Amino acid sequence: MLGFYAEQQIKKSFDEDLSGILTYEELDVSVVNRRITLTRPEINYAENNMEASEISVDGINYYQYLVNKKIRIGIIEITDPEIILRDKEEDSATGDSESEFEEDIVVNSVEIKNGTLLKTENDTATTDMFLSLRNFRITDVSVNAEAMKKKIPFGYDTYNFEVDSLRMELNDQHNFSTGAFSGDNGNFSIDDLRIIPKYDKVEFQRHIPYEKDRFELLIKNVSLKDLSWIFENDSLRLESSLLIVNRGDLEVYRNKLIRDDPRIKTLYSEKLRNMPVKVDINEIQVKNTKIVYQEKINEDRPPGEVEFYEVDAEIQDLTNIGMGQEDFPKTKITANALFHNETPLQINWEFDISSKTDAFTISGNLEKVSEGAINSFLRPAMNVEARGGIESLYFTYSGNDDAAQGDVRIVYTDFKVNVLKDDGTEKSSFWSAVANLFISNDAVNDDVENNDLEVTRDKNKSFWNYLWLMVREGALASFI
Structure with a gap:
């Protein structure tokens, strides 16, 4: 008798209490086996939709439900779900329904x-995100009024999942x-994290209101250790002991012929300080990455190009949590690379995210920069060609959001400048002679x-x- 009553109550609850929200082809309730199976269920709630091959609820504790009004379940299995989420405006009555x-x-x-x-998006066919899920499991799920x-309306103990792919619009x-x-x-x-431009380089400029970077990124693998997240005062807080970026390939293209973006560009310390998401990452490692920056300056010439190969970097204490404490750590970055795949480059950079002056120090050195590496940018971008190479360049600066002060040491050999003709193939003897007048006669070979x-x-x-202004200031002071 108790089993029959429980079965009838469950079917009534599904058909009446969830009317307009849940439909299904078949409902099977087995009181003896403590199992409920829904075949071809469809759930529609707040303009969101889920269809599945089957939902099974196993290990139901009928006694707890009938006597204590508590729902205790062993396992819920959802097979082949197709979930559609639609953006909608926040419902001001949400808080009232939650409290009930x-x-x-x-x-x-x-x-x-x-x-x-x-x-x-609501009422459109545009897909903002598509995720293909292989499996997902979460244990000890609890839902109550509290x-x-x-923000996450349930508690849990452990989780694991495998996803085949994810696609979404970034901007x-x-x-x-x-x-x-x-x-x-x-x-x-x-695996295979990508940022993919929607347009080629020519078409891209027709879709931006002002000068803006076009990114093309592939990272073979990203891994995070000990990642945790919670919501504090409506802000998401992320913490991780280690983030590893392995085998990245980044190409950045900027067309300088488009009008400038007039907005103020904040330094990284301010961006991180004011970021709505709170982060605390103990260490970030970047391994075996390539970075190419292209800049289009002249319509009639190809873009200038700067290349960095075998980029390895370590970032310590990337955090915007606890910025008021006296021992708040500085973020420290050490990076090594090959400039144009031939010249060793090292950068040491340190800044204080909590500092409202955005104080920082940065130092670096380049060894044996060939004229080919220099001209890969100067020749196409500025129609200028350097002769001779830089044996070494060292710089160190301390600064803030307003200005930087520092030192530059440069060693170079037989350094001269040729101004090319408009076709970029031969030097203009007259303008080359004028340019070299501005290079110190005593500085053709110098330290x-x-x-x-x-x-x-x-x-x-x-x-x-x-940073480019800092290095350029030292080079000009050396050459002229």
Whole structure:
């Protein structure tokens, strides 16, 4: 009698309490086996939709439900779900409905197999995100009135998942995708992470209102250790002991013929300080990465190009949490690379995310820069050709958001400048002679150190422009 009553109550609850939300082809309730199976269920809630081959609920504790009104379940399995999430405006009444939640639900395990997830804009066919899920498992799931008030409306103990692929729109000009990735209780591995431009370089400039970088990125693998996340005061907080970026390939293209972006560009310390997401990453490692920067300056010539190969970097203490404490750590970056695949380059960079002056120090050195490496940028970008190479270049600067002061030492051999004709094939003897008048006659072979240099930052340009001004200031002081 108790079993029959329980069966009838469950069917009534599905058909009446979930009317308009849940439909299905078949409902099978086995009181003896403590199992409920829904065949071809479809759930529609708040404009979101899920269809599945089957949902099974196993290990139901009828006694707890009938006597204590508590729902206790062994396992929920969802097979072949297709989930569609649609963006919608926040419902101001959400908080009231959450406060009325009175259920006490505990599920030992929730498992999803072979699912897809689509996120779209409301009333459009545009897909903002597509995820192909191989499997997902989460244990000790608990839902109650207190949990429903939180950003993540349930508690859990452990989780693991495997995803075949992810695609989503990053912004109006770029898409984002990954290959397979997996997560297991804080340890993540992501293969073939990509940022893909929607347009080629010519078409790209028709879709931007002002000068803007076009990114093309492939990272073979990204891994995170001990990743955890919580919400604090409506802000997401992410913590990880180690982030590894392995075998990246980044190409950045900028067309300088488009009008400038007039907005102020903040330094990285300010960006991190004011970021809505709180982060605390103990260490970031970048391994065996290539970076190519191209800059189009003249319509009639190809872009100038700067290349960095075999980039290896370590970043320590990337955090914007606890910025008021006295022992707040500075972020330290050490990077090594081959400039144009031939010249060793080392950079040491340190900044204080908590400093509202955006104080930093940066130093670096280049060894044996050939004229070919120099001209890969000067010749196409500026129609200027250097003769002779730089034996070594050292710089060290301390600065903030306004200005930087520092020293530059440069050693060079037989250095001269040729100004090319308009076709870029031969030098213009007259203008080359004029240019070389400005290079010190005594400095054709020299070892020059310039101290107490000062550079004022152009706040409409990026930190990398700022760094370029520091190096250029020292080079000009050496040559002229």
